[in-house]
Structures are given as structure tokens and as C-alpha cells.
Amino acid sequence: xxxxxxxxxxxxxxxxxxxxxxxxxxxxxxxxxxxxxxxxxxxxxxxxxxxxxxxxxxxxxxxxxxxxxxxxxxxxxxxxxxxxxxxxxxxxxxxxxxxxxxxxxxxxxxxxxxxxxxxxxxxxxxxxxxxxxxxxxxxxxxxxxxxxxxxxxxxxxxxxxxxxxxxxxxxxxxxxxxxxxxxxxxxxxxxxxxxxxxxxxxxxxxxxxxxxxxxxxxxxxxxxxxxxxxxxxxxxxxxxxxxxxxxxxxxxxxxxxxxxxxxxxxxxxxxxxxxxxxxxxxxxxxxxxxxxxxxxxxxxxxxxxxxxxxxxxxxxxxxxxxxxxx
Ligand code: 13P
Numbered sequence: 077x078x079x080x081x082x083x084x085x086x087x088x089x090x091x092x093x094x095x096x097x098x099x100x101x102x103x104x105x106x107x108x109x110x111x112x113x114x115x116x117x118x119x120x121x122x123x124x125x126x127x128x129x130x131x132x133x134x135x136x137x138x139x140x141x142x143x144x145x146x147x148x149x150x151x152x153x154x155x156x157x158x159x160x161x162x163x164x165x166x167x168x169x170x171x172x173x174x175x176x177x178x179x180x181x182x183x184x185x186x187x188x189x190x191x192x193x194x195x196x197x198x199x200x201x202x203x204x205x206x207x208x209x210x211x212x213x214x215x216x217x218x219x220x221x222x223x224x225x226x227x228x229x230x231x232x233x234x235x236x237x238x239x240x241x242x243x244x245x246x247x248x249x250x251x252x253x254x255x256x257x258x259x260x261x262x263x264x265x266x267x268x269x270x271x272x273x274x275x276x277x278x279x280x281x282x283x284x285x286x287x288x289x290x291x292x293x294x295x296x297x298x299x300x301x302x303x304x305x306x307x308x309x310x311x312x313x314x315x316x317x318x319x320x321x322x323x324x325x326x327x328x329x330x331x332x333x334x335x336x337x338x339x340x341x342x343x344x345x346x347x348x349x350x351x352x353x354x355x356x357x358x359x360x361x362x363x364x365x366x367x368x369x370x371x372x373x374x375x376x377x378x379x380x381x382x383x384x385x386x387x388x389x390x391x392x393x394x395x396x397x398x399x400x401x402x
Contacts, residue, residue, distance in 0.1 A: 165190060258288075286327055
């Protein structure tokens with residue numbers, strides 16, 4: 077755990093499912109093939125000096141089973157570079173039967189066996205993402221309960237396997253809700269989550285929480301400053317996350333790299349180091365976006381893409397210190 081976040085490091089989420097990765101490739105005009113996904117993930121894990129600001133990288137099942145062109149397993153490349161490999165273990169979301177517009181994350185069946193296999197492949201931490209939408213009449217109490225219950229069962233299986241669980245209840249940015257409504261829902265979800273973790277006998281000192289930042293819905297038209305977002309986010313977390321939790325690592329959720337970094341930065345400048353947990357990043361898009369756009373699926377662009385990825389990790393690490401400037 078300490079190794080993951082030492083020296084102001086954060087996590088790199090590179091665990092897009094095949095569907096999500098293909099969607100991002102399609103948008104960037106990159107062919108959606110197994111080999112292109114391999115080349116892209118190889119570009120990421122072989123980025124020079126990545127370990128300066130990244131303590132752990134979250135892989136997807138396809139990637140942890142893949143080797144680089146030179147025949148080295150991706151997880152081994154990371155380990156050799158001083159970065160701890162982790163693995164996304166949920167199997168994605170499906171509509172929650174009987175509850176229109178709510179999703180439930182699947183993947184508990186057989187998870188004990190999969191965790192054992194991933195551990196042999198080198199994974200030392202895992203991730204499970206639950207998704208909650210804000211809208212008319214959602215989320216419902218049942219929608220929240222079903223999702224946090226699954227998160228608790230996942231976390232218990234991880235701790236049994238001696239794998240650190242990243243617990244990710246993501247309240248989506250899409251919608252026209254206010255910042256205040258996002259804060260209310262995030263607080264409610266986190267409080268119910270920690271009650272389920274308690275009931276499931278989870279050792280809170282051995283988990284990482286990966287929450288969303290508290291923000292107005294992307295279609296709401298409400299504009300908030302980084303200071304307002306940081307204030308609402310920290311207030312929400314202080315009200316709902318026990319101090320026994322060692323680390324909070326935010327998802328970026330579709331924010332631009334600049335915005336995600338500015339908001340994380342504002343949390344640190346406001347709190348001046350007086351937070352009970354490590355507060356850092358576990359960004360996917362906000363670290364990878366510029367690199368993916370620069371790569372374009374072309375070998376000649378690899379160095380440039382790697383430089384951009386490194387620069388984004390450096391900026392996020394500065395934000396973790398309250399030292400980021402737009
Ligand atoms: P984003 O930062 O792109 O939201 O990805 C993080 C992640 O792991 C989502 O599950």
C-alpha cells in the first residue's frame with residue numbers, strides 16, 4: 077500500500093474493457109484490433125520514467141494475459157519498472173432488473189478463483205467499479221444497496237486472497253443535476269457503502285477508495301469553480317469516509333486533464349495537508365487522452381505519445397501536492 081502512493085505518486089487506470097478501448101480507438105481513427113490494443117498498452121507500460129509519478133497501474137484481463145512484442149508479459153514490464161500491477165476484476169454492468177435506468181455490476185461468480193489466478197500473474201491489487209446515475213427518480217434505494225453490497229462482497233474476496241481492493245462507486249457526470257444534488261447522492265452512496273463494508277468485516281485499513289469528484293451534471297449548464305468543486309468534494313468525503321481508510325484515489329470520469337488536475341489541486345491547497353487520508357489520483361482518461369490522440373495508432377508517434385503521458389502523470393502528481401498550475 078505504501079509503495080503505491082509513496083513520493084506523491086498516484087495510479088494509472090489503463091483497464092478499459094475491450095468495448096471501451098475500441099470505442100476510444102474508433103473516435104481517434106485507430107483500427108480496433110487485438111494487436112493495436114496490445115501496441116497501445118505496450119506504449120503505456122514502456123513509457124520512460126513512468127514510475128516517477130505512478131505507483132501502480134490497473135490492467136484489464138486481456139492486457140495482463142498479453143506480452144509485449146519482445147515477448148515480456150505486460151505485468152512483468154511494469155514490475156521491472158518499479159510499478160505495481162493491478163487488475164480490473166468486475167465484468168461490467170447490466171441493467172438492474174425491475175429498476176429502469178439503473179445498472180448493476182457483475183462478476184462475483186468465480187471471482188475467488190479468478191483472484192487466485194491474477195495473483196499468480198502478478199496482480200497485487202484489484203478494482204471493481206459500480207455505476208450510479210443521477211436522474212429522474214434515480215438512484216433508488218435498491219439500486220444503491222445492490223451495488224454497494226456487490227462492492228462489499230468483492231472487497232471481502234480480495235482481502236481473503238491478500239489482494240488490496242480498490243472500491244469504486246462511480247456517480248456518473250452525465251445528467252442535468254446540480255453540484256448540490258451530486259454531493260447528496262455521493263454522500264448517501266458512500267455512507268451505505270461503508271455500512272456494507274462494515275457488515276462484510278472488511279479491514280478498512282486495507283482498502284483504497286476510488287470515488288468521483290462532486291460536480292454538477294455535464295448537461296446542467298451549471299458552472300462551478302475548482303474551489304467550489306474541491307470544497308463540496310472534501311466536505312462530502314469528510315462526512316462519509318472513515319479516517320481508517322488509508323487512501324482516496326479519484327477517477328477522472330470524463331473530465332479534461334486540466335480540470336481533473338485543477339480540482340485535485342484545489343482540494344490540497346484548501347486543506348493544507350489536513351486530510352485524514354492520502355488524497356491522490358487514479359485517472360484513466362485524464363492521464364491517457366493526450367497520448368492516445370498523439371499516437372494515432374502509428375509507430376512514428378510513440379515517443380511523442382509517451383512524452384505526453386509522462387507530462388500528464390507529472391501534472392497530476394503536482395496537483396496531489398497542491399502545486400499544479402493551469
Ligand atoms: P477515468 O479516470 O477515465 O474515469 O477512468 C478511471 C477508471 O478506472 C474508471 O473505472
